[in-house]
Amino acid sequence: MPTKRPLIAIVDDDESMREAIKGLLRSMGFDAEAFSSADDFLRIPHIRRTACLVTDINMPGMSGLDLHRRLVALGKSIPTVLITAFPEKNVRASALGAGIVGCLTKPFGEQVLLDCISSALALNSGEESGS
Template sequence: MPTKKPLIAIVDDDESMREATKGLMRSLGFDAEAFSSADDFLRFPHLRRLACLVTDIDMPGMSGLDLHRRLVALGKSIPTVLISAYPDENVRARGFGADIVCSLTKPFGEQDLLDCIRAALACGRHGESGS
């Protein structure tokens, strides 16, 4: 039986960015789910299965940083890649905890994102006990 592909969640209010990132993840052999808001993401029934979260920082309603704080408060540590159109937000986000693996400024290259995803997947393997 084949092993499950890593599941990547993309949270971005920009539909073109969200769909492009989802398509890229799938083309690279990952499972991917995309959400237009942090609230939609938090209703996702398979949070425990996530290998990595890619979230925009600057979104209406709950920001990517607020989403990260909420996940930490819920006891869900998901290796996270933050993206933003504003470089100073990414600099500020770097001190947010060990599960923030990367922060990228839009526009970023596919290889940069892939490097961050690989780092997140490697990070997630260390602390997991297979549950």
């Protein structure tokens, strides 16, 4: 019987970054889906299956931080890893709140990203067994 692998969603308007992260995660055995905007991600029917969200902070339209806040407001808190090419101390400080497991500056190492995702999945499984 196949086990359901955790779904990792990648939301980034930079196609090369989005595809690189998706490829890495799939090579590590995760189900990974990539989206070019927050709105595209919010339209998927299986949003609740998402175990971790990796999203760029700076995107046209809704930012990664706004996407995280929208999900929380909708009652769909998904552990989130924020990525950015433009690190700003005030953004990082406001970002590291509930449900944000990391804030990485591009370019970042694969292992750093995988460690953040592992933390997110541990957080997720802890919530499921605790409820």
